[in-house]
Amino acid sequence: MKSVKSSAAKILSLVLIAVALTANAVTDKQQIAIEERIKPVGQLCLAGDTSCGAAVAVAGGEAQSPEDIYNGTCTACHSTGVSGSPKVGDIAAWVPRLANGIDAVYANAINGLNIMPAKGLCMTCSDDDIKAVVDYMVEQSQ
Ligand code: HEC
Structure with a gap:
């Protein structure tokens, strides 16, 4: 054993x-x-880092729609009209701005205007993305 x-x-x-x-x-x-x-x-590919492919910077690897960008960045100020920002849904706030022509409004959104930060703080947005978001905001206000 x-x-x-x-x-x-x-x-x-x-x-x-x-x-x-x-x-x-x-x-x-x-x-x-x-x-x-x-x-x-x-x-890791941080948002805005173009060295690792711009597509990776966007969650899901897909381009963001104007609505996604608005909901991701612009809504923080423009849904409530913070600091005198033209509120989305309030056409009266947009009419005097649109009176300057849509190109002036695009330029202010891209370059910034007083408290409005350049590109509304969307660092990964191209100028065309911002224009599309402005169109979306105006559409939602009519
Ligand atoms: C930190 C708050 C804030 C954020 C975030 C923000 N905005 Fe604004 N925005 C403002 C303010 C305040 C004004 C009004 C500026 C003024 O007339 O002095 C404004 C004005 C504008 C205007 C009117 C410009 C004009 O010609 O009168 C547009 C268009 C605009 N914003 C687009 C955007 C877009 C698009 C985004 C997101 C990508 C964005 N904003 C994000 C605060 C913000």
Whole structure:
């Protein structure tokens, strides 16, 4: 009985040694290959960083619609009319501004106007994106 026990113990320790050896058996080459494979997952692309592809900067990798941009940035001020911003849905607030011509309104939205920050703080927006958002805001106010 005793000998069976001790040979079982011997086998067990051999198995343990074998497991320990396999665990350490990853070569440097394999290690590099593993790191290469997991690398894209760990890479971060911050919004506005064009070095890693502009599409990645937008959540979901898709271009944002004017409505998405409005809801993401502009609504913070323009849904309530904070600091005298023309409120979306209030056409009376927009009429005097539109009287200057839509191009002047586009330019003010792109370049900023007093408290209105340039591009309404949408750093990833192109000028055309901002124009489309202005169109959307005016449409929603009529
Ligand atoms: C921090 C608050 C704030 C945010 C965010 C903001 N706006 Fe404004 N916006 C203002 C204020 C205040 C004015 C009024 C400026 C004035 O007439 O002095 C204004 C004015 C405007 C006007 C009228 C310009 C004109 O010619 O009279 C447009 C168009 C506009 N904003 C578009 C946008 C768009 C598009 C966004 C989002 C991409 C945005 N705003 C985000 C505060 C904001």
